[in-house]
Ligand SMILES: Nc1nc2c(ncn2[C@@H]2O[C@H](COP(=O)(O)OP(=O)(O)OP(=O)(O)O)[C@@H](O)[C@H]2O)c(=O)[nH]1
C-alpha cells in the first residue's frame with residue numbers, strides 16, 4: 001500500500017465491545033450496552049496516535065456475517081466492501097472479537113480476513129476471559145490467522161493500549177490479510193482447528209449466568225420477576241422523585257419572586273419573566289428527577305444483559321399480536337424517547353416486524369409525557385395508599401403506561417391482520433452474559449441525560465414558551481376591558497376557535513392553546529399551560545403552582561380526558577421526522593399521525609363522556 | 616431428531632440444517648451462527664408460553680430460537696440419530 005492509511009473501521013460480531021473500544025480510542029461517548037444491536041449507524045471519530053498521526057475511526061453496527069439479514073448489518077457489509085455511498089473501503093480493519101466467545105466470533109473474523117484488506121484482530125473482554133480461566137495463545141493465533149492479534153479490555157482505562165500501539169506501528173506499511181476461498185463448512189472447520197490449537201476453555205458457560213437464568217427464564221417465576229420489576233420501576237419513578245421535586249418547585253418559586261421583585265409590577269418584562277420563564281420553564285424543570293430515575297433503571301437494565309431475557313420471555317406473546325421479541329428493546333427504549341427506539345428497530349431483520357414496531361413505538365409512554373401525566377395525577381388523583389401497599393397515584397401512572405402498551409399490541413394485531421405477506425418471521429436472538437453495571441458509566445450516562453433535558457428546556461421549550469408569551473400578550477386588551485388580557489390576544493382567540501373542535505372531549509380553551517406549541521414537543525404543553533394560566537390569573541402567587549390552579553378550574557373528567565389524549569396523540573415532530581427517515585416514506589408518517597390522532601380523539605371522547613356520566 | 620423436539624438439558628450434536636424452502640435465509644443464518652454438523656448443542660430452557668421460543672446453547676453462546684427455526688436443525692442425542 002502506497003498511500004498513508006488513515007481510515008480504520010471497527011468490525012465484529014454484535015456485542016463484542018466495538019463501541020466501547022471506539023469510545024476508548026476517540027474519547028467519544030457513543031452508546032454502549034449489553035445486548036446485540038446497540039449501534040445501528042456508522043459513527044465517525046478520530047484520534048491522534050502516539051506517533052502524531054491523526055487516524056479516523058469508524059464504529060460500525062455488529063454483524064454475524066456479511067450475508068446481511070438486517071439493515072444495520074447491511075451498513076457494515078457495504079462499508080467493508082467499499083460499497084457504502086460516498087465512502088471508500090477502510091484502509092485498516094480492526095476486527096473485534098469477544099475472547100469469551102471465540103467459537104462464534106472467529107468465524108466472522110475469517111470472513112473479514114477474506115476481504116483481503118489489512119486486518120488487526122483485537123481480542124476484547126480479556127478481563128472476563130481471564131476470570132473464566134480461558135487461556136489463549138495469542139502468538140500462535142496470530143500465526144495461524146496471518147494477521148496481528150492484540151488483547152484489549154475496552155472498558156478499562158488504558159485497556160486499548162496494545163491496540164493503539166499496534167495500529168500505530170502497522171499504519172504506514174499495512175499488509176493485506178491472506179485470502180482463502182473456503183465454503184461455509186470449511187470456515188467452521190477452520191475455526192474448530194484454530195480453537196483446538198490455540199484456546200483452552202475450562203467450561204462453556206458461566207456458572208452465575210446459568211444460575212440466574214434458571215430463575216429469570218423460568219416459565220412462571222420469570223414472568224413474575226419481569227412484571228414485578230416493571231411495576232417497581234413505575235412506583236419508584238413516582239414516589240422517589242417527590243421530595244426532590246418539591247424542593248425544586250420551592251426553589252424556582254423563590255427565585256422567581258426574588259428576580260421579578262426588582263422589576264416594576266405590570267411591565268412587559270415582569271410578565272415575560274414571571275409568566276413566561278418561571279411559570280413556563282419552571283413547570284417543566286421540576287420533572288428532571290423523575291426523568292433521571294427512569295433513565296437510571298433503563299441504563300442499569302441495558303448494561304445488565306437482562307433485556308434480551310425479557311425479550312425471550314415475551315416473544316411468544318408479541319409474536320401472536322404481530323410483533324417479535326426483538327421489538328422489546330426498541331419499544332423499551334421508547335419509554336425514554338421514541339426517537340432512539342425507532343432507530344433501534346434497525347436490528348430487527350424482518351421488514352414487516354420492523355415497520356410494525358416503528359408505527360407502534362410512539363404509543364410507548366416516552367419521558368416527555370411524564371411531566372404531563374405527573375402534573376395531572378398530582379392535581380387530580382388523591383395521594384392515598386391502596387391495600388397499604390401501593391400508592392393510588394402510582395397505580396394511575398402504571399395504568400397510563402399500560403394503556404399505551406395494550407393499544408400498541410392492539411394496533412400491531414390489526415396490522416398483522418391487514419398484511420398479505422404471511423411468510424415466516426425470524427427471531428434468532430443472542431442472549432449475552434450478565435454483567436454488573438459500572439457505577440461511573442451509569443453516573444456519566446445520567447449526567448448526559450440531565451444535560452440533554454436541560455438543553456431541551458433551555459432551547460426549544462424556552463423558545464416556544466417565549467413565543468407563546470408573545471402570542472398571549474399581544475394584541476393588548478382594549479381600554480375598559482373586563483376580561484384578563486389573554487382573552488383578547490392572538491393565542492386566546494386561537495384557543496377559543498379550537499375549543500369548538502375539542503369541547504366534546506372536555507378541553508377548555510386554555511388546554512387548546514397549550515396543545516398548539518405542544519405539537520412540537522410534549523413537555524412544552526406543560527410549560528404552555530403554566531404560561532397561559534399565569535397570564536390569565538390575577539394572583540401572582542399561583543403562577544409557579546400550576547397544579548393547584550388546574551385542580552380548581554378543571555373537572556376530573558377534563559383531566560382524565562387530557563391524560564387519555566396524551567396516551568395516543570403524536571405530539572412530537574421529531575418522532576414523525578424520524579419515522580420518515582427510517583422508513584423513507586411519507587405515507588408511513590401520514591398513517592402514523594392519522595391513526596394516533598384518531599385514537600387520541602376517540603379515547604378522550606370516550607373518557608370524557610363516561611367520566612361525566614358517572615360523576 | 617429435530618432440535619425443536621430435543622429434551623431439555625440433554626447434550627446433542629448437530630447433524631445438519633435443512634432449508635425450509637429454496638435459498639432459506641433463516642437456515643443460512645443458522646449455519647453462519649455455527650449450527651453445522653458436529654457442533655454440540657443443548658436445549659437450556661423453553662419460553663413460558665407454549666414452550667416457545669427455545670433457549671439453545673451452542674459453544675459459549677446462547678440463542679433464542681423459535682420452534683420453527685429450531686425445527687430446521689437435525690440433531691442426534693446421546694449417539695442415536
Ligand atoms: N468485561 C468487559 N466488558 C466489556 C468489554 N468491552 C465491552 N464490554 C461490555 O460489553 C457490552 C457490549 O459493548 P458495546 O461496546 O456496546 O458492544 P458493540 O460491539 O458496540 O455492540 P453492538 O453495537 O451491539 O454491535 C457492554 O455491556 C460493555 O460494557 C471488556 O473489555 N470487558
Ligand SMILES: [Mg+2]
Pocket residue numbers: 018019020031038039060061062
Ligand atoms: Mg456498538
